[in-house]
C-alpha cells in the first residue's frame with residue numbers, strides 16, 4: 001500500500017512521502033518521480049516544487065466553489081456560470097477526506113501485473129470499503145430472513161435493517177419522507193420503472209420527452225421503448241462543442257407537449273456537470289416533470305433532491321461504494337402516489353382475490369418480490385461512510401484531482417481531450433493519435449492502471465465529438481495525486497514510443 005499523504009488534503013506541494021510512494025510505485029520503470037510529477041499542473045519547465053493543484057484552466061473552477069446552499073440547508077451544484085444569481089459558496093467544510101482512507105478498501109491493496117493497482121475506473125464501478133463488505137457478511141451470518149412477513153426475531157431484525165437503510169437513503173438525498181425511496185436493482189431499473197409505470201399512464205401520442213445529447217444508453221432506450229408504444233416523440237437537447245448543454249436550445253424546445261425532461265446530473269462519458277436545478281425550474285414552468293439520472297453525480301457532489309427540484313432522482317449503489325444489485329428511485333410523494341404498479345407479485349399488494357387486486361402504497365407498490373436485502377443494508381452503510389468522509393470535502397478533493405488530471409493529460413503529446421465542459425466532475429475522456437482506445441487501456445492495464453476504454457454506453461455523445469470509442473479515467477474518493485501521476489507517466493511513455 002502507498003503511504004498516505006500526511007497533510008490530509010489541501011496540500012500544494014509534492015511532499016517527500018508522495019515522492020517515496022512514487023518511487024515504490026514506479027519500481028521497474030525508467031521514469032523518476034521528479035520528471036513525472038512536476039509538469040502535471042505546471043508548465044514543463046516549472047520547478048519541482050511548483051504547486052501541484054494550481055488550476056491551469058481559468059474555467060476549471062472547483063464545483064465546491066459553485067455549490068449553492070438550498071433553502072433547506074442542503075447542498076446543490078448550481079454552476080454560477082450557467083445559473084446567474086446563485087450565490088457561489090466559498091470556504092466552509094472544504095479540505096479532503098481523512099488521510100488513510102484508501103486503506104479502508106481491501107481491493108485496492110493488491111498488485112496487478114506486478115504494480116500497485118491504480119483504480120481509475122470509478123465511473124464504471126467503485127471499490128467497497130471493508131465496513132460495507134462486513135455489513136453484508138454480517139447480515140447473512142446473523143440477520144438473514146425475508147422481510148415484512150413472519151413473526152420471528154430474524155424477520156424483525158432483517159426488516160429493521162432494510163427499512164433502516166431506506167431511512168439512510170432518505171436523509172442522504174434530502175427526501176421529505178422514506179415513502180419517497182424505492183429500492184430497485186440500479187439506475188437502469190429505476191429509469192425503466194418510471195418509463196413503464198409513470199410513462200404509460202401519462203405519456204400519449206405526440207407528447208414529447210426531452211433528453212440531452214449526453215445520455216447514457218439507460219436514459220435513452222427506456223424512453224424509446226415508451227415512445228414506440230405510445231406514439232410519443234423523443235427529442236434531444238443539443239450540447240455545444242465544449243460538451244455543455246445548450247440552454248438556449250433547451251428553452252426553445254420546452255413547450256406544452258413536453259411531459260418529461262430526463263437529464264444526467266453528470267455525463268458518464270465526458271464529465272459535464274449539467275445545471276439540473278435551473279433546467280428543472282424551466283421544465284416545471286411548462287408543466288413537465290424532471291427525472292435526474294444521478295448515477296455519476298451522487299458519489300461526487302452533494303445532492304439534495306428537494307432543492308434540485310427533481311421529481312425523480314435515480315442512482316446505483318455500486319457507483320457510490322455500495323454493492324451491485326441495489327439502487328434507488330427517489331420519486332416525489334405526490335407523483336409516486338399516482339403511479340400504477342410496474343411489476344406484480346408479492347409484497348406490493350394490499351389485497352388479492354382472483355377477481356381483483358388492490359395495491360400497497362409506495363414504496364411497497366414498486367417493490368414486488370423479495371428485495372435485495374443484504375445489498376440494501378450494504379448501501380446504507382456505504383452512504384454513511386460517504387457522509388462521514390464529508391460530501392463537500394469529497395467534491396473539493398476530487399475537483400483538485402480533476403484539475404491535475406486534465407492538466408496532466410493535456411501535457412501528453414498526441415492526446416486530445418473530448419469536450420471541455422465548464423465544470424467537469426468525475427470522468428474525462430480522451431483519444432490519442434494513431435492508437436486505439438482499447439490498446440491504450442490494455443497498455444495501462446499492464447502498468448496496473450485500470451481505466452475504461454470503449455463507448456461507455458454513451459454512443460450518441462461520443463459520435464457527437466467524432467469518436468466511436470475513447471479512454472476514460474474516472475476518479476473516486478480514494479484516488480490521489482500519485483494515481484494521476486502514474487497514469488500520465490504511462491501515457492507519456494506510450495506517446496513517446498517508449499511504452500510497449
Ligand SMILES: Cc1ncc(COP(=O)(O)O)c(C=O)c1O
Pocket residue numbers: 123124186187188189216218219264266267268293295296316
Ligand atoms: C449516467 C449513467 N446512467 C445510468 C447508468 C446505468 O447504471 P447501472 O448499470 O448501474 O444501472 C450509468 C452506468 O454507467 C451511468 O453512468
